[in-house]
Amino acid sequence: MATATRLFAERGYDRTSVQEIVEASGVTKGALYHYFGSKDDLLHEIYGRLLRLQQERLDTFAGADEPVERRLREAAADVVVTTIDNLDDAMIFFRSMHQLAPEKQQQVRTERRRYHERFRALVEEGQRDGVFSTATPADLVVDYHFGSVHHLVSWYRPDGPLAPQEVADHLADLLLRALRP
C-alpha cells in the first residue's frame, strides 16, 4: 500500500501498472492479488484510510465543547494540516477518484457527503446563532473552503516557505473573515 500510494501520487493511477507496484515493493503479482482483489481495491483502500482519518478528526473538533466560531476555525485548520500531512493520499484522492469503478465511486461519494454535511452543519449553526453572515448559502461556504483544501495538492510544497500550521491558520482565518457578519 505504501508503495502503491507513492506511485499513484507520482504518476497517477492509470499511469501506474500493477507490474510497477510489485516490482517497487518487492512482492509478486500473485501475492498482491492474494490480498487485494484488484488494482481498484488498492485505490479504494487508500481512500478509505484518508476518509476515516478526516471524518474522525472532524467529528472530534466539531463536537468539542466550545463556541461555534472556534470549533469551525479549528476544524477548518485541521483539515488543512491533515491534508498536508497526507499529501500523497490527498493528491490521489482528488485526482483519481473518478477513475474508481462506479459503485465504489458512489460509496466514496456518499462518505464524502457525510463529511461535507457535518462541516456544513457547523456553518449553519453559526449562521443561526448570528455569529456568521447569512449572505452566502452554507453549502457554498463549505465548497469554498474545501476548494482551497483540494487545491493544496496543486501548489503546496513541503520545502516551501510556509509550515503546514501556518497555511492552515491563514486559510481558516480567510474563511472566518469571510463569514463575519
Next chain:
Amino acid sequence: MATATRLFAERGYDRTSVQEIVEASGVTKGALYHYFGSKDDLLHEIYGRLLRLQQERLDTFAGADEPVERRLREAAADVVVTTIDNLDDAMIFFRSMHQLAPEKQQQVRTERRRYHERFRALVEEGQRDGVFSTATPADLVVDYHFGSVHHLVSWYRPDGPLAPQEVADHLADLLLRALRP
C-alpha cells in the same frame, strides 16, 4: 476536438482511447493523426483554448478604469462564470494536466503562472492602497480563490439551483469579505 473534449471530460484522458474518439467523431485514425501529432496534442489544444480565453478576460477586467475592489470582484466573478460556461474544458484542465507530457506541462504551467501573477497583482495593489487586509499573503489569497474555482468542476451542475452568475457573485463576495480590513 469537440468530441475529444466531451469524452475526456466524461471519462478522463487516460480512459479515453483514440479509437473511441475517432469512432465518436466519425473520422479515421489516420485523419486525426494528420492534424494532431499525438493524443497529447489534442489535450494541449484544449488547454490552450481555455488558457487564452481566461487570460484575455482577466487582462480586460484587471486593466479596467475602476477602483481596485471593483476590478478584483469582477475578475473573480468572471473566472467563475467562464469556468462554468466551459465546464468540460475546465474539468479536463484540472484533472488531466498532470497527464500531459512533461515539456508541454511545463509550458502550461508557465502560462498558468502568468495568469496567477496578474491576479495576485490586483490583490497586492488593494493591500498597498489599504482597501484589503494584509493579514494573509497575496499568494495565498489567490490560491484560496482559485481553489474554489477549480472545485467548481467537482460540484457544480448546470441543472442545479444556482445560475452561473449567482455562484460567481457569491464566490466573489466571499473573497471580498475575507479581504475586508
Next chain:
Amino acid sequence: MATATRLFAERGYDRTSVQEIVEASGVTKGALYHYFGSKDDLLHEIYGRLLRLQQERLDTFAGADEPVERRLREAAADVVVTTIDNLDDAMIFFRSMHQLAPEKQQQVRTERRRYHERFRALVEEGQRDGVFSTATPADLVVDYHFGSVHHLVSWYRPDGPLAPQEVADHLADLLLRALRP
C-alpha cells in the same frame, strides 16, 4: 533520389518513411508519387544506377587490349574504387536488395549475374592460359573477391587512413597473389 539515397543509407529502406523523404527533400508526397510509382521504385532506380555504372566500367576494363592479369587487376581494383565512391548506393544495394519486391529482385539478380559472369570469364581466361592457379573454382574466386567488396560498406570510412585507391590496390593485390600458380 539524392535524398532518398542518403536516408536509405543512413537508416535503412524499411526504416525510412516516404514522409521523411518528402520532408527532407522539400517535395510533396503527390509529387513523389507522380514520378515514382512506389517506394520500391525508388530503391530499384538506385540499384539500376549503380549496376549500370559498374557493368559499364567492368566491360571497359575487361575488354581492354592488355594481358589478362592486368585486366583482372584493374577490374578488381576499379570495382573497389567505384564502390567506395558510391558508398551510399552500395550500402543500400548490399543491405536492402532483399527488401525489393520479388519480381524486381529477380531482375536485379539477373543483371548482377551477368556482371558476375563477365568477371568470372576473366578468371577462367587466366586459368586456361596458365597464368592463374586452377586450385580454386573460378566461381568461388569471384565470390571471394566480391565478398571483400561488399564488406567495404561495413568498415570503410572516408576519413580513415586509407585512400580509396590504396584499398583498391591492396585488395586487387590480394586477389592476384591468391591466384598465383
Next chain:
Amino acid sequence: MATATRLFAERGYDRTSVQEIVEASGVTKGALYHYFGSKDDLLHEIYGRLLRLQQERLDTFAGADEPVERRLREAAADVVVTTIDNLDDAMIFFRSMHQLAPEKQQQVRTERRRYHERFRALVEEGQRDGVFSTATPADLVVDYHFGSVHHLVSWYRPDGPLAPQEVADHLADLLLRALRP
C-alpha cells in the same frame, strides 16, 4: 527463438511482425513479451548465440599448439563451416545488425571487434615470423577474409555442389595463398 530465427532469415527483421512470430510458433503475444522485452531483444539474443559460438571456436583454434600457418588456416576454415552451419543466424547477423537499437548495436560491435582483433593477431604473428607477406596490412587481410565469410549468406546454398568443408578449404586456401611471401 527458433521460429523468429527462421522468419527473420526468410523475410528480414523489419518485414517480420511480432504477430507472425507468435502465430508461427503457437505462443501468445503476451507470453513472448513475458520472456523477451522487445522484438529487438529477440534479435540481440540471436546475435549473442552466434557471437559466443564463433568467439569460442576462434579462441580454441588460435590458441592451439601448432605453427601459425596451420592455426590461421584452421581458424579461417572453421569460421566458414560454422557460418554455413548456422546460415540463418549468420544471414540475420549480416543483414539486420544495423536495425538493432543503437546501444545494443554498439555492444555487438564491441564483441565483434574483439573477434576481429584475435584474428588479426594471428596474421600479425605470421607476418612477424616471416611466414606471411607483409605487403598488405593485417587489418585489411582480416577484412578481406571476413568479406568472403559474410558473402556466403548471399550465394551459398545447402543443396549446391560444394559441401561446407569444401568451401571452407577453398576459402582458407585462397587466404593462405594470398599471404605467401
Next chain:
DNA sequence: TATGAATGAGTTTTCATTCAT
C-alpha cells in the same frame, strides 16, 4: 504537373487478471 488530406490495415507494446502449482 502538383497538392495534401484522407485511408485503413498494420505496427509494437502494455496491461490487469488468472490459474496451475
Next chain:
DNA sequence: TATGAATGAAAACTCATTCAT
C-alpha cells in the same frame, strides 16, 4: 500463502498509397 507464466484484448501510433482538386 505465494509463485510467475500465460492470457488476450486493447493501447497509441505509422505507413504506403490514393484521389479529388
